[in-house]
Amino acid sequence: MKISKKIVAVLLAVVLAAAGAFVACSKKTDKxxxxxxSNAASVKVGFIFLHDxxxxxxxNFINAAKEASEALGVEYVLKTNIPEGSECYEAAADLVxxxxxxxxxxxxxxxxxxxxxxxxxxxxxxxxxxxxxxxxENLANYHNAFASIYEGRYLAGVAAGLKLNEIKEAGKxxxxxxxxxxxxxxxxxxxxxxxxxxxxxxxxVCEDVTMDVKFTGSWYDETAEKEAAQALIDGGADLISQHAxxxxxxxxxxxxxxxxxxYNGSTVAACPNTFIVSSRINWAPYFKYVIESxxxxxxxxxxxxxxxxxxxxxxxxxxEKAAAKGTQAKLDEVKADxxxxxxxxxxxxxxxxxxxxxxxxxxxxxxxxxFEKDTEVIxxxxxxxxxxRSAPYFDITLDGINLLNTAF
Numbered sequence: 001m002k003i004s005k006k007i008v009a010v011l012l013a014v015v016l017a018a019a020g021a022f023v024a025c026s027k028k029t030d031k032x033x034x035x036x037x038s039n040a041a042s043v044k045v046g047f048i049f050l051h052d053x054x055x056x057x058x059x060n061f062i063n064a065a066k067e068a069s070e071a072l073g074v075e076y077v078l079k080t081n082i083p084e085g086s087e088c089y090e091a092a093a094d095l096v097x098x099x100x101x102x103x104x105x106x107x108x109x110x111x112x113x114x115x116x117x118x119x120x121x122x123x124x125x126x127x128x129x130x131x132x133x134x135x136x137e138n139l140a141n142y143h144n145a146f147a148s149i150y151e152g153r154y155l156a157g158v159a160a161g162l163k164l165n166e167i168k169e170a171g172k173x174x175x176x177x178x179x180x181x182x183x184x185x186x187x188x189x190x191x192x193x194x195x196x197x198x199x200x201x202x203x204x205v206c207e208d209v210t211m212d213v214k215f216t217g218s219w220y221d222e223t224a225e226k227e228a229a230q231a232l233i234d235g236g237a238d239l240i241s242q243h244a245x246x247x248x249x250x251x252x253x254x255x256x257x258x259x260x261x262x263y264n265g266s267t268v269a270a271c272p273n274t275f276i277v278s279s280r281i282n283w284a285p286y287f288k289y290v291i292e293s294x295x296x297x298x299x300x301x302x303x304x305x306x307x308x309x310x311x312x313x314x315x316x317x318x319x320e321k322a323a324a325k326g327t328q329a330k331l332d333e334v335k336a337d338x339x340x341x342x343x344x345x346x347x348x349x350x351x352x353x354x355x356x357x358x359x360x361x362x363x364x365x366x367x368x369x370x371f372e373k374d375t376e377v378i379x380x381x382x383x384x385x386x387x388x389r390s391a392p393y394f395d396i397t398l399d400g401i402n403l404l405n406t407a408f
């Protein structure tokens with residue numbers, strides 16, 4: 001039988017198509033497809049914040065959450081103004097119901113409620129900033145994180161000390177010797193570690209400096225923070241810093257013309273004449289680490305500490321209008337020495353307690369209801385902060401630091 005050219009062409013096309021499909025199928029079998037995008041799509045992160053964008057502390061977290069999630073292409077949900085109570089557990093449970101397989105919270109008092117949720121939802125990873133219990137709870141899906149922010153505060157303190165020297169040389173000190181004021185939220189180790197490292201940074205370049213500390217009893221109370229800063233200014237402070245989350249203290253400084261070192265971000269837009277510099281924890285590296293761990297199916301550290309080297313501890317740009325001359329160059333020098341291990345913030349040779357040098361100290365590292373001191377933390381001549389757990393445990397009052405109230 002004679003086959004027409006048209007029929008031959010059709011048959012040939014069918015054979016070629018089948019061969020192409022076979023080759024494509026073979027290639028797909030030989031080389032697995034890239035699943036990065038599908039893995040990324042399978043991760044959804046829920047974030048719980050104590051306050052909202054009006055809090056410098058929470059804004060710092062919110063920005064990092066968005067940065068990390070968007071950089072890795074994952075879906076995220078933000079919950080703001082979640083109190084340190086059962087509302088945190090309810091928020092966590094709701095995020096799980098929304099399909100989140102990672103839930104992160106940002107405040108110390110959220111911890112017990114996040115642990116409750118972690119026990120109820122074992123397939124979800126729960127990550128908590130500033131908490132203390134992950135290394136003793138031993139839950140595979142519950143994790144703490146912090147950073148060596150004491151190094152950032154030390155650097156900010158150096159900037160403060162340089163400014164005090166400038167004021168002293170100009171003959172404009174309020175008293176006979178330089179005095180700083182510090183607005184703190186609570187008498188927690190986290191706050192104590194922060195103001196002490198700030199003080200030691202200032203003292204490293206301004207030897208005769210002292211510091212008054214006033215506590216507010218709240219992480220965010222603009223009125224109380226402003227009043228505390230004003231009281232410190234009225235009490236002779238030549239410069240103010242803070243570990244509280246509103247614009248209260250910076251505003252008081254701008255109104256009074258007093259130099260200010262803020263925290264968690266620059267306040268130069270609102271306080272152009274007095275803001276010097278700010279230290280902050282950059283949480284984006286941690287959030288990226290957590291997301292990628294879940295994507296890759298790898299374990300998340302129970303207790304993670306970020307450093308200057310990981311990009312987790314940062315300073316804002318120095319405001320040259322308010323800072324002493326040469327501040328940036330000095331900060332670069334000290335930062336390099338911190339990274340190289342040439343400087344230890346809590347070097348016991350640089351401070352005394354009741355007139356004595358410390359050669360031994362037990363800290364409350366394994367948190368319990370009785371706050372028992374359980375771990376020796378001084379060795380090699382310095383206090384080893386954030387090495388036995390990520391959250392700070394330095395809780396010593398140094399000579400030269402005066403606590404004006406301790407009720408909180």
